[in-house]
Amino acid sequence: MSSSTTAPRRPRGAGPTEPDGAVDHGRGPRQSIMSRSAAMLVMGVFTLYFLTPIWWLLTTSTKTGSEITSTVPLWFTANSFGTFFDNLARLFTYGDGLFGRWLINSAIYAGVGALIGTIVAAMCGYALAKYEFKGREAIFNIVLSGVLVPATALALPLFLIFSQANLTNTMWAVFLPSLVSPFGVYLARIYAAASVPGELLEAARLDGSGEIRTFFTVSTRLMAPALVTIFLFQFVAIWNNFFLPLIMLRDQALFPVTLGLYAWNSQISQIPELRILVIVGALVSIVPLIIAFLALQRFWSSGLGAGGVK
């Protein structure tokens, strides 16, 4: 992991002006050591703040319900390993494997939804960036106002519309609205403008390549880091979306994993054995996201950069 820390993007500390020391009037190395330690201290304290809750989740997942309060907190027990797999087995078998259903549902809502949503947003943003046409500014302004409309304000009217069509309490009710991402279009437009040179499109045209084919074969490749970023953030937005499934779905078998764990969590006072299942389930449900972010890090860290710069 630390291999890349040896290759920072810009070796700023070792800049050409630093070693001769002529610039640092009256600032000895002592002060530099002090500010270094202060910086490390701040970051160290906050590392504890950010990681302790996740560490608690991990260690508690390896305990039985009664061990949560009776054993040393934030550490494992002698038979943690076995208990963890027992907990996992109970998690996936409780209620006829409901939890597995929830994970699959979330994968469909967020995975398939973000995939289609990214392609749709990329095409629109690309057209807005790379073509001159009537109404271009108007369309972009509408998309921008869409970014500022809170998604939760749409949940209720969507519910009313879907209930007119008798489609509430179906997977479509959560899946279809999740496809729309005005922010994705906004990002795609910025990325396309920055990474797809107009001369290249001209050249492709002269070679007789159709516009659509050029987009899918040439432009998407140039926009790849950006597309991964758009995909990831839409994936997270759908995975985290709470209001829409809460208001749309009654049938537990259709729940995404967040809504399912919420439902279990609110039943703990009646069914205390659910407590440990909620904790293990929470751990299992964040693992896919952490893996996705780690695996795709190379892409989104450069993609984020392009978005921040504008």
Add this chain to the structure above:
Amino acid sequence: MTVPSTADAPKAPPVARKNRSAGAQRRAVALFIAPFAVLFLAFYAIPIVYAIVQSLLTVEREGTFGAPRQVFGGLVQYEQVFQDSAFWTSVGRVLLFGAVQVPIMLGLALLFALLLDSPLLKGKKFFRLAFFAPYAVPGVIAAIMWGFLYSPSLSPFGAVTSNVDFLSAELVLWAIANIVTWVYVGYNMLIIYASLLAIPTEIYEAARLDGANNVQIAWRIKIPLVVPAIILTAVFSIIGTLQLLAEPQTLRSFSSAINSTFTPNLAVYTTASVPNYNLAAAFSVVLALATFILSFVFLKSTQRKVTQ
């Protein structure tokens, strides 16, 4: 498709080719935009219009047992919205929340981004990942986790939580603020950090030659240059604050201090469950409008400051 024709007649008049390619481009634009346009209309624009229409209707019954039917009621629902003190209390609550939590969160994000960008730190990649990790935790799950950590009986920090009740009526809003901060600091840090990385290094070298130290460089050069990124994160934070729902709704099973109208969106949900769809629609419209205006005004006012 056009390959054979251009090959057969390479000396076709340029005008004709231009026209053909202009037509092809127009068709391509239509094809590129159509899917998003259809989805946006169906699941964004029409719901907004529908919410406005619903908010202008009211339910009428003929006699006590007559069938209910919807009739045009003008601004009746909005009158009710403005008289609903619980709703406005919840709006005041999230505004207070935002006024405190957003500056703290963005201040921390900026501090971390500057430290990551400074020569003072070792192990930057580790810190970046550690601070960003909570972003992978959905709001519901974060609230469940922190709910256990706050609870006096289950918390590993029993010494603290048995003395301070984070889930009490006085503190629960700030307990939620802590959860939101925990989830989003790293995300905002990365956006600001990305825009710090885009600043050309030559600027710093010039400043160093002029005798500027790290703090001066951060304060005078880096921060002014990342203001656009901070504004972007601020707008999204404001929108997020007004939409608060998952965290308070989840914490309700840990704390009795959160009522059914704790945040505006909870009020919408509660009203819709009655069900009083027309009033809930009016709440939604007012909330969306308020969010839109607040973020728009914030964008405009900061833009003016930046250009000055």
